[in-house]
Amino acid sequence: MTRSTTDEAAVPPLPSPKERRRLREAKSLSEEEVAAAVGVTRATVRSWETGRTSPRGRKRALYAELIAPEPAVKPTVLKPPVVIAEATAAGAGPAAAAAAGPAAAAGPAAATGAGPAVAAPAVTDLPEAPPLPEAAPADPAPAPAPPAEAPGERRVSPAEAFDELYARTAPGLVRQTYLLTGRRALARESVERAFELAWQRWPEVAVDRDPAGWVRAAAYEYAMSPWHRLRRTHRHPDAPPTEPGKRALFDALLDLPPAYRRTLLLYDGVGLDLPETAAETEASTPAAAGRLMTARAAVAERLPELANAGSPAEQSALLHDRLGGLARAEHVPVPRPARAVRTGSESQARLWTRAAVAGVALLIAVTGLTLHTAPTHYEPPISPPERVGGVPPRGGPQKLTAQDLKLQKSLSEQLAHGPERLVPQLK
Structure with missing residues (x-):
């Protein structure tokens, strides 16, 4: 093993691209500052945070040390089944997040200390509680050690963890997607496709910091695809x-551009903080803030009570309640059972695998046929025809004249009346 490989193995694994960006913004570092500290360009740092590339060697160690979280809020590393259980419990609402312990309570908003005055993120449904006023962040207590697994305790299987995540998040996610698209059937289809993709990539989703957020982003991307217009x-x-009030809010949401509508729904509806909203919408934090302000102003033109609200916190609380009421009032279709989603995902994976195998087999057959029928040596092409002159006329018997025909006829008639020795005899 070389020295560079040993140094890279000693560096702790980097977080997900979305988490890298959140950690950088939590430390108030710009892309230019990170690029100057690591010794790369700004475009390289942006590619690291979008997941297109990943740092290596010494730059990986410097980048990991630069964005490493503070020791007081460093998350405890748990085994994958426990991580899924805690992430699912945290997505159930503020009460479940408090029951998960201090490590679950110290989320992105507590780490940054600059989150918006909204309620804790709720991934199962649009939260019903209004946003809480912004308070000064307190020093979080050190994360407790993970509990030791009892000898007789049964480990959670991947299918059970997936079913638990699906049961907690799928119904509310269908309502959120309906507010994003205005189409009930498309909302259900988007959520089911997102969970099918999550089951195909479950080893990756299971260790993600926010599995519910991973599924939500996949569902939103599918629902907002422009190909659905066809x-x-x-x-x-x-x-x-x-109802007039709900209809005005519904029309105001659908009149917004897709990116602005998604930003408003994530921030004021789901309850994400501004850096998390910017990371999920693949925009910078100032751009996400500008989209949010523009979307609020456009909705306030349709809702007089929102325009009469005083502070931005009151506007966020009012819009939070109105979005939650609209999502709960509409009768959206119930998603399929988790077992049916898993079965459909596996069937789709088998279908694509068989199609890939058939395509490879067809390519091999065509290649073999081409090799078998291809010429093994060079064959010069046939020269194009040319007109040849100076050739003598064609020889041979000429056309008989009338005199020649008369003589031929007389000879053929006199042959039978000649001498006896010349007459043929049949025996």
């Missing part, structure tokens, strides 16, 4: 709510 069933949104 489908007849999803070409037009469903009928709006009949």
